[in-house]
Amino acid sequence: MKRPKLKKASKRMTCHKRYKIQKKVREHHRKLRKEAKKRGHKKPRKDPGIPNSAPFKEAVLREAELRKQQLEELKQQQKLDRQKEQERKRKLEDNPDDEQTNVEPQQEFEEPKSKKAKPGKQNPKKLHCQELKKVIEASDVVLEVLDARDPLGSRCPQVEEAVVQSGHKRLILVLNKSDLVPKENLENWLNYLSKELPTVVFKASTNMKSREKKMLKVKKKVVPFQSKLCCGKEALCKLLRSFQQSCGKDIQVGVVGFPNVGKSSIINSVKQERICTVGVPMGLTRSMQIVPLDKQVTIIDSPCLIVSPCNSSAALALRSPVSIEALRPLEAASAILSQADSQQVVLKYTVPGYKDSLDFFTKLAQKRGLHQKGGTPNIESAAKLLWSEWTGASLGYYCHPPASWNPSPHFNENVAANMKKGFNLEELEINNAHSIRVLKGPHLTNRILFRSSGPTSGVIEEMDIPDELPRQKENKQDSEDQGNDDENKTESSDIPPVEDNGEMLPVESTANKPSDGSVTLAEMSQEGDAYDFKTDYV
Ligand SMILES: Nc1nc2c(ncn2[C@@H]2O[C@H](COP(=O)(O)OP(=O)(O)OP(=O)(O)O)[C@@H](O)[C@H]2O)c(=O)[nH]1
Numbered sequence: 357m358k359r360p361k362l363k364k365a366s367k368r369m370t371c372h373k374r375y376k377i378q379k380k381v382r383e384h385h386r387k388l389r390k391e392a393k394k395r396g397h398k399k400p401r402k403d404p405g406i407p408n409s410a411p412f413k414e415a416v417l418r419e420a421e422l423r424k425q426q427l428e429e430l431k432q433q434q435k436l437d438r439q440k441e442q443e444r445k446r447k448l449e450d451n452p453d454d455e456q457t458n459v460e461p462q463q464e465f466e467e468p469k470s471k472k473a474k475p476g477k478q479n480p481k482k483l484h485c486q487e488l489k490k491v492i493e494a495s496d497v498v499l500e501v502l503d504a505r506d507p508l509g510s511r512c513p514q515v516e517e518a519v520v521q522s523g524h525k526r527l528i529l530v531l532n533k534s535d536l537v538p539k540e541n542l543e544n545w546l547n548y549l550s551k552e553l554p555t556v557v558f559k560a561s562t563n564m565k566s567r568e569k570k571m572l573k574v575k576k577k578v579v580p581f582q583s584k585l586c587c588g589k590e591a592l593c594k595l596l597r598s599f600q601q602s603c604g605k606d607i608q609v610g611v612v613g614f615p616n617v618g619k620s621s622i623i624n625s626v627k628q629e630r631i632c633t634v635g636v637p638m639g640l641t642r643s644m645q646i647v648p649l650d651k652q653v654t655i656i657d658s659p660c661l662i663v664s665p666c667n668s669s670a671a672l673a674l675r676s677p678v679s680i681e682a683l684r685p686l687e688a689a690s691a692i693l694s695q696a697d698s699q700q701v702v703l704k705y706t707v708p709g710y711k712d713s714l715d716f717f718t719k720l721a722q723k724r725g726l727h728q729k730g731g732t733p734n735i736e737s738a739a740k741l742l743w744s745e746w747t748g749a750s751l752g753y754y755c756h757p758p759a760s761w762n763p764s765p766h767f768n769e770n771v772a773a774n775m776k777k778g779f780n781l782e783e784l785e786i787n788n789a790h791s792i793r794v795l796k797g798p799h800l801t802n803r804i805l806f807r808s809s810g811p812t813s814g815v816i817e818e819m820d821i822p823d824e825l826p827r828q829k830e831n832k833q834d835s836e837d838q839g840n841d842d843e844n845k846t847e848s849s850d851i852p853p854v855e856d857n858g859e860m861l862p863v864e865s866t867a868n869k870p871s872d873g874s875v876t877l878a879e880m881s882q883e884g885d886a887y888d889f890k891t892d893y894v
Contacts, residue, residue, distance in 0.1 A: 411724055411741050414748040418637040425633075425640070482818045484642070484659050488612065489816065491644050491658040492518055495610030497526045497599060499592075501617045504534040504557075505753050506806060507545050509671060510614050512661050512814040517766040520775075526599065527775055529555040530592065532618040537754040538797045546788060548757035552764070552772050554779050556595060557791040558588035560621035562749065586625040587794055591787030593626060596653050598780035606652045614812060615639045615660035615677045616747065623647055623657050632657045636748055638677030664813035670695050671809045674747060689717070689739035692746050696753065697805035704804055717742070752798030755808040764811070 406413050492498060498519050502510040507529075519527045529549050534542050534557050542557060549555040562585065600607045611619045620632035620641055631647050633640050638660065645657040663675045669691035690713035693701065701716070702709055707723050710716035714735065720726075721733035724741065728734045745751045763772065797803075 411726060411737065412744055414636050415740060415744040417635075418744070421635045421637045421640070425637075481662055481815070484662055485816060485818045487642075487644050487659050488661065489818075491610040491612065491656050492522075492525075492816075494608050494656060495525060496603070496607040497528060497596065497609045499528050499530050499609060499611045499622075501530045501532050501611060501613035501619050501622060502549075503614075503617045504531045504537045504542060504545065506674075506755050506808050507531060507549060508755065508757070508810055509674070509808045509812055510617050511764075511811045512612075512614065512816075513764055513766065513811050514814045514816045515612055515661065516764060518816060520766050520771055526778065527553055528595065528779075529553050530558050530588075530622060531555060532558045532560055532622060533749070534587070534791070535559045535795055536750075536752040536798055536802075538803055539792055539795065541754045541756070542792055542795070542797075544757050546792070548761065550785075551761050552767055553775050554595065554781060554784060555788075556588055556592045556784065557788045557795075558592065558618075558622060558625075559586065559791070559795060560618045561585035561625040562621060586628075588787075588791045589626055591784055591791060592622075593649070594787065595779055595784050596649070598783065599778045600652050602778035606654070608654050608656060609649075610656045610658060612658050613661065614663065614675045614814070616675075616749070617660075618749075619660070620657055623655055626655065638675075638747065661814040661816070664815050667812050668809040671812045673743065675812060685736055685739040685743055686713075686717070689713070689742040689746075693742065695807040695809070700804040703801055751804070752802040753804040753806045755806050 406416055410416070492515070498515070500511065500515060511529075516527060519525045529552075531542070531545060531549070537545075546555055546557060596607070596609060611623060613619050615638035616636075620634045623632050624630050624634060626649060627647060632645055641657055641659050643659060647655045647657065649655050660677065663672060665672070667675075669687065673688035673691050693713045693716060698710070705720055705723070707716065707719040710719055717735040717738040718733045720741065721735050721738035724738065726734040726737040726741070746753070763769075
């Protein structure tokens with residue numbers, strides 16, 4: 357006989373009873389606190405974080421983020437190992453007599469180990485390239501994310517060529533970080549880039565904290581997200597949908613670009629959720645991540661493009677995800693400074709005029725109170741400060757677009773026309789105009805004119821990456837051999853050579869003359885060292 361279903365007892369109670377319980381709970385907590393106080397326990401103090409005025413705030417955050425990532429990966433690895441061990445034990449327990457199964461699980465267990473060992477031995481840059489190629493191959497539309505502060509410098513001819521050669525893929529340029537450049541400049545760039553490819557003006561949401569995330573989920577209607585923080589989302593989504601409708605099939609959209617241009621931030625902004633890892637450290641994304649936008653459109657996040665060693669020192673300094681210690685800060689910062697407008701630099705950093713980069717770093721160190729023992733200005737710290745600001749996400753610098761339109765070699769008028777097929781470009785134009793209207797430009801003192809080095813070459817073929825890192829190994833060996841000698845070296849050993857008259861040698865010449873046996877920026881890249889994966893991608 358079927359039993360009638362019992363109705364669940366209601367948890368409702370009288371207010372009197374509820375308040376009584378709450379009071380009891382409060383009393384209980386008070387008692388616990390009192391007892392803890394008696395035992396000498398103090399309430400743990402809240403971490404106040406790093407103040408904005410702290411020097412190297414971004415560098416410190418970067419390192420903390422990397423450490424966190426490494427820890428998470430280690431935990432994940434340990435968890436996987438534990439799971440495999442448990443599985444093996446369970447199989448052994450199930451079939452203790454079966455010799456074959458005794459052997460097989462062992463092999464099964466060992467095989468992934470050897471597979472896992474491979475990536476460690478293989479150059480991690482190659483893995484990076486493999487992932488990137490997978491993303492490009494899987495995509496119908498490739499979004500090339502450009503930093504609006506240097507759009508030309510964040511274009512990668514190699515990726516564009518790969519997309520053009522595929523024949524059927526489409527390429528869209530996304531001008532991200534448009535909040536960091538003056539409006540007129542943004543308009544000029546939009547006009548310039550739109551001649552070649554569909555271009556979307558974008559400003560990704562940057563401070564989407566977990567609290568905001570919760571708020572989004574709870575109060576779906578009162579979302580401060582779109583209006584306040586993100587700009588260009590509608591334009592991008594409508595553009596992708598217009599293409600999807602013209603294709604009549606589901607589409608995959610790959611997001612590619614150099615480190616820190618905001619690929620993951622764009623995906624998070626479009627999804628209005630913190631799905632992809634975002635942060636100031638360069639090269640945070642290490643593998644592709646598939647994010648469905650809706651039923652028809654899927655977005656794929658990709659690891660950053662690898663910068664080729666043939667680029668200028670400034671391009672290497674701005675786009676190589678090396679740790680600040682691995683990079684020679686004075687060399688990197690001088691390369692950046694040499695391409696910036698000196699008057700605006702003076703205005704931004706509120707230092708008196710400077711003769712050369714060494715003079716500037718000395719003055720900056722004095723201004724910011726960066727001193728070594730004995731009170732001499734710590735110019736290396738000043739250089740690090742400048743470098744971390746320029747590779748961070750808040751400094752507003754901008755470049756002028758070329759006077760005339762010079763299409764990239766792989767683009768001709770036919771290719772450009774082909775790339776625009778299937779998109780609703782009139783709608784895009786209206787949406788872009790709206791985005792520019794809504795955006796506030798950076799403050800006058802936060803605008804530095806920068807001379808772009810032109811498109812940055814990227815490495816997308818695995819074979820272009822060396823297997824071994826001979827120089828790095830040599831250096832390691834050397835430093836081990838030198839032992840205590842190195843420890844005795846002062847910080848000044850990193851300072852680039854200075855001419856007799858006190859002037860610092862040009863960046864290129866200093867790049868060729870490492871004073872302490874360490875490799876220069878260009879050398880590091882050539883030998884696969886620009887990405888210090890030991891430090892950044894353990
Ligand atoms: N001001 C501003 N900052 C942005 C914008 N988009 C991203 N950022 C910041 O730029 C930094 C890098 O953003 P990510 O989304 O991690 O960049 P990514 O291209 O995915 O970086 P990788 O993982 O290195 O490839 C973060 O600190 C973001 O907060 C933007 O539109 N405006």
